[in-house]
Amino acid sequence: MPTLTIDGREITVEPGTRIIEAADRLGIDIPRFCYHPGLPVAGNCRMCLVDTNRSPKPVASCWDPCQDGHVVVTNSPRVLEARRAVLEYILLNHPVDCPICDQAGECDLQDLYFAHDHQPSRHPFHKHHKDKARVLGPQIIYDAERCINCTRCIRVCEEVAKAPQLVQVQRGERAYIDVFPGTQLDHPYSMCTADVCPVGALTTRDFRFKCRAWLTHGIQTVCGECSRGCGIRADVYRNAVQRLVPRHNPDVNQYWACDAGRLAYHRFETGRVSAVRIGGAAADYAKGVRDVAEALPGADARGVVVVLTPWMTCEDVGAVVAAVRSAAPGATFAVGGAAPGIQDDILVRADKNPNRNGVAKVLADLGVTPVALDAVLSQAPSLGALIVCGAEQAKAEALAGALAAVPLSIVLAALEGPLTAAARFVFPTTSPYEADGTWVNESGVTQRVRRAVEPVGDAKGFEVWASDLADRLGTPLAARDRAIGGNP
Ligand code: SF4
Numbered sequence: 001m002p003t004l005t006i007d008g009r010e011i012t013v014e015p016g017t018r019i020i021e022a023a024d025r026l027g028i029d030i031p032r033f034c035y036h037p038g039l040p041v042a043g044n045c046r047m048c049l050v051d052t053n054r055s056p057k058p059v060a061s062c063w064d065p066c067q068d069g070h071v072v073v074t075n076s077p078r079v080l081e082a083r084r085a086v087l088e089y090i091l092l093n094h095p096v097d098c099p100i101c102d103q104a105g106e107c108d109l110q111d112l113y114f115a116h117d118h119q120p121s122r123h124p125f126h127k128h129h130k131d132k133a134r135v136l137g138p139q140i141i142y143d144a145e146r147c148i149n150c151t152r153c154i155r156v157c158e159e160v161a162k163a164p165q166l167v168q169v170q171r172g173e174r175a176y177i178d179v180f181p182g183t184q185l186d187h188p189y190s191m192c193t194a195d196v197c198p199v200g201a202l203t204t205r206d207f208r209f210k211c212r213a214w215l216t217h218g219i220q221t222v223c224g225e226c227s228r229g230c231g232i233r234a235d236v237y238r239n240a241v242q243r244l245v246p247r248h249n250p251d252v253n254q255y256w257a258c259d260a261g262r263l264a265y266h267r268f269e270t271g272r273v274s275a276v277r278i279g280g281a282a283a284d285y286a287k288g289v290r291d292v293a294e295a296l297p298g299a300d301a302r303g304v305v306v307v308l309t310p311w312m313t314c315e316d317v318g319a320v321v322a323a324v325r326s327a328a329p330g331a332t333f334a335v336g337g338a339a340p341g342i343q344d345d346i347l348v349r350a351d352k353n354p355n356r357n358g359v360a361k362v363l364a365d366l367g368v369t370p371v372a373l374d375a376v377l378s379q380a381p382s383l384g385a386l387i388v389c390g391a392e393q394a395k396a397e398a399l400a401g402a403l404a405a406v407p408l409s410i411v412l413a414a415l416e417g418p419l420t421a422a423a424r425f426v427f428p429t430t431s432p433y434e435a436d437g438t439w440v441n442e443s444g445v446t447q448r449v450r451r452a453v454e455p456v457g458d459a460k461g462f463e464v465w466a467s468d469l470a471d472r473l474g475t476p477l478a479a480r481d482r483a484i485g486g487n488p
């Protein structure tokens with residue numbers, strides 16, 4: 001365990017720890033471009049130079065491991081001059097087109113220029129021009145002039161996605177990043193290249209020219225597209241999600257997220273259920289809840305079945321079970337959900353539901369043993385009521401048939417589809433970006449889902465509907481059955 005001092009502060013670290021990592025732990029900022037904590041060290045940009053007592057000249061702190069007795073200085077006049085010189089070199093041929101660059105406002109080069117160089121170019125010649133807006137793949141566009149050749153994008157492809165689709169070609173000021181001839185950057189994690197690019201060289205086609213970064217505010221939430229539950233940040237402007245970017249979570253996804261998960265918010269931009277419908281006609285939300293509260297107790301004699309979805313939060317499930325039981329004590333519950341899909345060895349899981357674990361835990365806690373969905377479908381004609389929660393149902397067509405066969409059919413869903421077409425009562429619910437609550441991922445990690453945007457129309461969380469139903473029945477939910485609610 002080497003002990004060293006950085007700017008006069010002592011720290012003891014594990015063998016192999018790099019100086020830049022030890023400095024990070026002390027809260028001492030060393031500027032960097034090519035270093036990324038989730039990638040192998042390349043040590044090519046020289047922005048992280050520091051002075052040490054073990055070297056006659058400044059060393060790259062991302063490359064040098066900590067040694068016992070090391071004395072590191074990160075802010076000597078020589079280090080500051082080295083940083084300024086590195087920046088001047090990096091900017092020699094840079095187009096400085098910040099006003100039209102999507103990275104402006106969140107660009108490391110822009111920030112470090114203002115912090116460490118902040119002087120006009122002394123370059124007396126014409127700058128060397130390179131390709132702009134080059135399409136590298138379905139999700140990524142490359143601006144070679146802005147690229148500082150840090151190779152983070154190459155390392156993400158090789159080390160994270162296990163898909164070495166990018167390569168550096170040429171040398172010196174002519175160097176640029178490219179795909180192999182006849183191929184494209186199209187692996188399932190290709191948008192992570194734009195995340196790690198410290199400048200505006202790689203931009204996602206999804207966010208390009210959509211919104212200035214400084215206009216958005218980020219909400220820390222969780223991706224629902226598979227049972228991994230990657231941490232994501234939803235960047236929001238004018239009550240609309242503008243992009244999703246991965247959020248560091250060492251227990252779940254490290255620094256990464258798949259392209260499919262971060263593009264999933266588009267699914268909820270159209271086809272939303274926005275108003276209550278009774279018998280196909282728009283209706284008042286309060287009337288819908290009142291009618292259900294009046295009809296549900298009478299249906300209990302023939303049987304009431306609720307099909308839950310593992311997209312509901314734990315709080316949703318607790319509230320729906322409590323409210324329906326207070327109207328129909330004999331109600332039974334089944335768990336549906338989205339159909340399984342592809343899986344890989346990196347993040348993506350086959351189970352395309354974010355909270356199967358959480359739903360199972362809550363039902364077990366409430367003493368509910370779920371019935372098989374197939375049994376529900378076969379009993380449907382004899383049931384008194386069928387309530388289906390969520391449009392994410394692999395057996396949507398069969399459930400739609402069952403809904404059409406029961407006297408009291410209720411669907412709570414965010415998206416229109418066969419279920420909402422078949423049900424007598426349709427209540428709009430929140431999308432995952434409008435929801436608030438808790439999901440438990442496939443490995444048991446409990447995570448907070450936060451509301452990023454306000455719900456559309458009359459859409460409400462399942463637990464709000466359940467709470468209103470319970471109020472109407474005269475059996476308000478106990479505090480433990482209620483959702484955490486509110487916009488954090
Ligand atoms: S495109 Fe970005 S991440 Fe890739 S080498 Fe250039 S600056 Fe680095």
Ligand code: SF4
Binds near residue numbers: 225230
């Ligand atoms: S791996 Fe799963 S949870 Fe993670 S971003 Fe992709 S779809 Fe979402």
Ligand code: FES
Binds near residue numbers: 031032033042046047
């Ligand atoms: S961050 Fe150390 S050389 Fe690039």
